[in-house]
Amino acid sequence: MNKADVLIIGAGAAGLIAAYKLANAGKKVTVLEAQDRIGGRIHTLEGRSGGPAVELGAEFVHGDLPVTLGLLNEAGIKYHSASATMWRYEQGKFTANDSFIEHWDLLINRLNKLGQDINIDDFMIQEFPGDKYNRMRTSIRQFVSGYDTADPKKASCFALRNEWQNEDDSAQHRITGGYGVLMNYLANECKANAGEICLNSIAKDIYWEPGKASVITTDGTTYQADKMIIAVPLGVLQAATEKKGAITFHPPVNAYSEAIQQMGFGAVIKILLEFDERFWENGQSGEQAGEKPKDMGYLFSTEEIPTWWTQFPEHSTVFTGWIGGPGAEAKRDMTDEEILLEGLQSVANIFKLNIGELKKRLKSWHVVNWTAKPFTQGSYAYDTVNAPAARKTLNTPVDATLFFTGEYLYEGTAMGTVEAALTSGTDVAEQVMR
Ligand SMILES: Cc1cc2nc3c(=O)[nH]c(=O)nc-3n(C[C@H](O)[C@H](O)[C@H](O)COP(=O)(O)OP(=O)(O)OC[C@H]3O[C@@H](n4cnc5c(N)ncnc54)[C@H](O)[C@@H]3O)c2cc1C
Secondary structure (H helix, E strand, O other): OEEEEEEEEOOEHHHHHHHHHHHHOOOOEEEEOOOOOOEOOOOEEOOHHHOOOEEOOOOEEOOOOHHHHHHHHHHOOOEEEOOOEEEEEEOOEEEEOOOOOOOHHHHHHHHHHOOOOOEHHHHHHHHOOOHHHHHHHHHHHHHHHHOOOOOOOOOEHHHHHHHHHOOOOOOOEEEOOOHHHHHHHHHHHHHHOOOEEEOOOOEEEEEEEOOEEEEEEOOOOEEEEEEEEEOOOHHHHHOOOOOOOOOEEEOOOHHHHHHHHHOEEOOEEEEEEEEOOOHHHHOOOOHHHEOOOOOEEEEEEOOOOOEEEOOOOOOOOEEEEEEEOHHHHOOOOOOHHHHHHHHHHHHHHHHOOOHHHHHHHEEEEEEEEHHHOOOOOOOOEEOOOOHHHHHHHHOOOEOOOEEEOOHHHOOOOOOOOHHHHHHHHHHHHHHHHO
16 A cells, blocks of 8 residues: 555646645655656647757746746746737638727627626627627637637636636747646656656546545555545546546545536647648738738638647747637547648648648648547636536535645636646645645
């Protein structure tokens, strides 16, 4: 029997920062991680031949976020600006994407008048019916699906209102060497303080009573501790018991299980395509091409894989595709090759290139279907109408013995981010120490 003061299930950002803080405070910490690597939804691949790192998961620091930037400074890890111009490709033309949602001010005004929370899809139909607002309704659905990776039929108006009014457009950063460098820092600091991180350890059954908790992994090993932090993604907690990665509590924690099912967890697929050159800098030829995209950072389209971005201001030959929300959920069971083909076809359509030609120019590729991954089961959390009450339940420890943490338990404006996970992990470490 392996015995620790605190057992942590999951070595993502939330689990690792909790481990780092607790080990630092002298606690005997053991972290169990299902995969053969740490980081969870942070998965950095080192760049080839000294080129920039490639992020299969989290990539940006969305604003001057205090916990993330504080840690980077503490660890002496550099970061650089990722601010770049946005473009839109619609009806065969590129346009600079200054104000891409029509009637935006009116939308915010109506949201501010909303007394009782409803989902954004119902709100749009109710407040902006008819042909006049067709385009606006479509843009909102695309935005909620693409950026929040949420289902508009479930996403809360109050949460979106809060997000849209607190957006920090001015600062976007990328971490030099990738987010993985920060995860390694936390893991190394934890180990330096006698913390243990066990990879390939899939938690399956959790047994608990006040002041005592144990877990049995799928290989039959038992670990025990006084307190346990559950730092697995919301999607894993929502998964049916027979699913790989799913966890069963003995005795059941019914109020917590119900709260887990009340929260929203999105869907996403990220596609990284490395080409022989940056053909996107040339735009399209011909009179119908619209403006010629300059310094292209982000590109929004109505193609099957709608959103794309470059590594600007880095001059990289990697072009990244993204589909979120119900569109990504619908592709859960597709093969990576099928998704790759849809990505290539979308790029070919946008730049008016021949797909056969494009395939020849492809040097390497990654399709990361996060929704299909057993130890993630989705993208990141979004608020449903019932989420605030559910989060309150889950942020309350079970008999001072079981503690939940993860990006989905963060209260603030940087929802669904690494900042959210780091903040929640820090909070839970403090709760455990109290
Ligand atoms: C494609 C994508 C892009 C993103 N882009 C950004 C971005 O640009 N900026 C940003 O700030 N955020 C981004 N995010 C969100 C960010 O990655 C997450 O919010 C954050 O990393 C979540 O951390 P976490 O610790 O809560 O969960 P996770 O990182 O998911 O960690 C949970 C850990 O638990 C492990 N686990 C699961 N089941 C078990 C089990 N049964 N037993 C043991 N271990 C288990 C998992 O393997 C994993 O390591 C992105 C997410 C995705 C998917």
